Amino acid sequence: MILKNNWHIIILILLIFNATSFVGQNTEQSKKVLKHLTKEQKDMLAEQKVLIDEAKIAFKNNLTVEQKKILRNKALTRNERSKLLKKSLSKKQRSVIDVNKSLLRNKRMKFKRSLTKKQTIRLRRFINSRDIHDRKRLIRRLRRLVRDNLNSDRIN
Secondary structure (H helix, E strand, C coil): CHHHHCHHHHHHHHHHHHHHHHHHHHHHHHHHHHHCCCHHHHHHHHHHHHHHHHHHHHHHHCCCHHHHHHHHCCCCCHHHHHHHHHHHCCHHHHHHHHHHHHHHHHHHHHHHHHCCHHHHHHHHHHHCCHHHHHHHHHHHHHHHHHHHHHHHHHHC
């Protein structure tokens, strides 16, 4: 009886337990990849991160009350919220998004051009490591299942 009612909690506990060991492995691998980058390349990555953070903050500050309500509406799926938000964007908001995308694209291209062949190969191997992506995908999927089940339990 306890397992039937609380199976989503048990799955979540197992998920968290397994995910903690994966996180340690991923950070170790990413440190190995970052170790092979030059200081200038690390600075470029840091600039990209700052640009992304600033763009997010600027975008959030430019949202209207209605757009914020769309984002907070948990009754909609993420995909539905995204579609509604895109429809509600003004020309000015779209232009800000386009400018930020182009700036980020330029910084990424500059970073890619600065990589040597060895660095490119290492990064591709790291990025295409299937087991890392499979774990992340599995974790996201399980979290969605648990969240959806929790929401349906609250409704019933």
